[in-house]
Amino acid sequence: MPVKTEAGELRILLVEDVPEDAERVIAQILAAGMRASFQRVDEEGQLLAALQAFQPDVVLAELNMGAFSGFQALDIVRQAQPDVPFLFLSSTLGEDAAVAALQRGASDYILKHHPARLPSAVARAVRDARATGERQRVEGELMRAQRLESLSLLAAGLSHDLRNILQPLLIVPELLKVRTQDPQLLHMAEVIAECGRRGHEMAESMLSFVRGSPRPSERVKVHHLFEAVQLLLRGTLPRDVELQVETAGGALAVDGNYTELQQVLLNLALNALQAMPGGGTLTLRVDLGGLHHGRQWLVISVIDSGIGMDAPTLERLFSPFFTTKPDGTGLGLVSCKRIVESCGGRIAVTSAPGEGTRFDLHLPASEQAELPQPPIQPMAAGTGQSILVVDAEATRLSLLGNALSSQGYLLQLASDGAAALRAVEPADAMPALVILDGGAQLLTAGALLSELSQRGFRGAALLLCDEACMPPVEAPAGVSLHVLRKPLEMQQVFRSVAKALRTHG
Ligand code: ADP
Numbered sequence: 080m081p082v083k084t085e086a087g088e089l090r091i092l093l094v095e096d097v098p099e100d101a102e103r104v105i106a107q108i109l110a111a112g113m114r115a116s117f118q119r120v121d122e123e124g125q126l127l128a129a130l131q132a133f134q135p136d137v138v139l140a141e142l143n144m145g146a147f148s149g150f151q152a153l154d155i156v157r158q159a160q161p162d163v164p165f166l167f168l169s170s171t172l173g174e175d176a177a178v179a180a181l182q183r184g185a186s187d188y189i190l191k192h193h194p195a196r197l198p199s200a201v202a203r204a205v206r207d208a209r210a211t212g213e214r215q216r217v218e219g220e221l222m223r224a225q226r227l228e229s230l231s232l233l234a235a236g237l238s239h240d241l242r243n244i245l246q247p248l249l250i251v252p253e254l255l256k257v258r259t260q261d262p263q264l265l266h267m268a269e270v271i272a273e274c275g276r277r278g279h280e281m282a283e284s285m286l287s288f289v290r291g292s293p294r295p296s297e298r299v300k301v302h303h304l305f306e307a308v309q310l311l312l313r314g315t316l317p318r319d320v321e322l323q324v325e326t327a328g329g330a331l332a333v334d335g336n337y338t339e340l341q342q343v344l345l346n347l348a349l350n351a352l353q354a355m356p357g358g359g360t361l362t363l364r365v366d367l368g369g370l371h372h373g374r375q376w377l378v379i380s381v382i383d384s385g386i387g388m389d390a391p392t393l394e395r396l397f398s399p400f401f402t403t404k405p406d407g408t409g410l411g412l413v414s415c416k417r418i419v420e421s422c423g424g425r426i427a428v429t430s431a432p433g434e435g436t437r438f439d440l441h442l443p444a445s446e447q448a449e450l451p452q453p454p455i456q457p458m459a460a461g462t463g464q465s466i467l468v469v470d471a472e473a474t475r476l477s478l479l480g481n482a483l484s485s486q487g488y489l490l491q492l493a494s495d496g497a498a499a500l501r502a503v504e505p506a507d508a509m510p511a512l513v514i515l516d517g518g519a520q521l522l523t524a525g526a527l528l529s530e531l532s533q534r535g536f537r538g539a540a541l542l543l544c545d546e547a548c549m550p551p552v553e554a555p556a557g558v559s560l561h562v563l564r565k566p567l568e569m570q571q572v573f574r575s576v577a578k579a580l581r582t583h584g
C-alpha cells in the first residue's frame with residue numbers, strides 16, 4: 080500500500096472492505112488527473128492507526144460493509160479529526176441514509192454508479208476544508224488583536240476613573256498644609272499626597288503600557304492594502320461570493336500604519352462575508368473624495384450585498400462589545416474606528432435591512448513624497464550630539480539615559496541642578512541639548528537654565544512637564560525652549576529630542 084507522499088499530493092484514506100472496489104475508486108481518481116496517495120482500511124483499529132500515521136486529507140468510506148459500518152467509521156473520524164472531510168460512497172444510498180449521513184457530519188455522499196462525480200467531489204471537499212481552516216486562522220488572529228483592544232479599553236476606562244478618584248488625595252493635603260502648623264498632621268498630609276501621586280503614576284503607566292507606543296505611520300498605497308486583503312481572503316471566500324476590487328489607477332495612498340489599516344479592511348471584509356450567508360458580492364473600492372481645508376481626501380469603501388442592518392443595530396454599531404452574532408466579540412468595528420480616527424479620518428455607514436451595507440472610510444490622502452520610501456523602522460537619530468539630562472527621579476533618569484544613548488547620542492546624567500552645573504564646568508563641555516524635569520524642587524528648571532545660559536550654554540532645552548508644571552514663559556538668551564508632556568513615551572521622546580536639536584542647530 081503506497082504511503083509515501085509527495086508535496087502537493089492528496090492523502091486519501093479509503094474505508095472499504097472489498098479490495099476490488101477500492102482499486103476501482105483509486106483508478107477513477109487517478110484517471111481524473113489528481114495526484115494522490117492512498118491507504119485502505121476495513122476495521123476500527125486500522126482506521127484509528129491510519130488517522131494518526133497517514134494523516135489523510137480526506138476519508139472516503141463505503142457505507143455498507145460487512146462487520147464495520149460506515150456510520151461507525153464516520154463517528155470515529157469526526158471524533159479523532161473533526162476537520163478532515165468525510166465522504167460516503169455507496170451503491171445503494173437512499174435519500175434517508177444520505178440525509179442521515181450529512182446530519183452526522185459527512186461532507187458529501189456519492190453513488191458509485193455516478194463515478195464522474197467522485198474526483199470533483201473529493202477535490203471540493205478538500206478545498207472547502209482548507210478554506211474553513213484558513214478562515215478560522217484569520218478570524219483567530221483578529222480575535223486576538225481584538226482582545227488586546229478590549230484590554231486597552233478597559234485600562235483606559237479604569238485609568239480615567241482612578242484619576243478622578245485620586246484627585247482629592249492630591250488636593251486635600253495641600254489644603255491641610257495651609258490650615259495647620261502641627262508637624263504630625265503635616266507629615267500625614269505628605270504621606271497622603273505621596274500615595275495620591277503614586278496612584279496617579281500607576282494609572283498613567285498602566286494606560287501607556289497597554290496602549291503601547293503608537294505604531295509608526297507610513298505612506299500606504301491603497302492598492303497594496305487591497306492586494307493584501309485579497310490574499311488573506313483567498314481560500315476563505317465562499318464560492319457563492321464574488322469579490323470585486325476597484326482601484327483608481329493604483330496611485331492613491333494614505334498615511335497610517337500598514338498593519339493596522341490592513342486590519343481595518345480585513346475586519347470590514349469579514350463582517351461583510353458574515354452578512355452574506357447566501358452569497359453575494361463584496362466590493363472593495365477607492366475613490367478620490369473632496370478637498371477640505373486644502374487637503375485631498377480619499378474614500379475607501381467596503382460594500383456588501385448582504386442582510387443589511389436595521390436602525391437599532393446601526394445606532395449601536397460602534398459600541399464596544401455590541402454584537403448580533405452568537406460568537407461575535409463586538410470589538411471589530413471599535414478597533415476600525417480607533418484606527419481610522421488615529422489617521423485623522425472617519426467612518427460613514429449606509430445600510431438597510433435586506434439591502435446590503437456600505438462602509439466608507441474617509442481618510443486624508445497622503446502628502447508624503449512618493450520617493451524616497453520612508454524607512455519603516457525609525458532609524459537611530461543621533462549622531463553623537465551631547466545631551467545633559469537633569470532629573471531627580473532615578474528610574475526616569477536612567478531610563479532616559481539608556482534609551483537616548485541607544486539612539487546614538489552622548490549622554491551626561493545629573494540628579495539635580497548642582498550636579499548639572501558641575502557637569503558643564505569646563506566651559507567647552509556644553510551640551511547641545513538639556514533635558515530637565517519641570518517639577519524640580521531645589522533649583523527650578525527656569526533658574527537652572529539661566530545659570531547654564533550665563534555659563535555660555537547656547538543650545539536647546541527640553542522641559543518634561545506634567546499638568547501641574549508651569550513652563551517658564553521666556554527662555555534665557557540663546558536657548559530654545561521645548562516642552563514635552565508627561566507621562567513620557569519613548570518614541571515621543573525620540574521625536575522631540577530630534578526636533579529640538581534640529582530647530583536649534
Ligand atoms: P462582531 O463582528 O464580532 O459582531 P463588529 O464590531 O465587527 O463585531 O460588528 C458589530 C455588529 O455590527 C455585528 O454583530 C453586526 O450586527 C453588525 N455589522 C457589522 N458589519 C455588518 C455588515 N457588513 N452587515 C450587516 N451587519 C453588520
Ligand code: MG
Pocket residue numbers: 346349350411412
Ligand atoms: Mg466583526
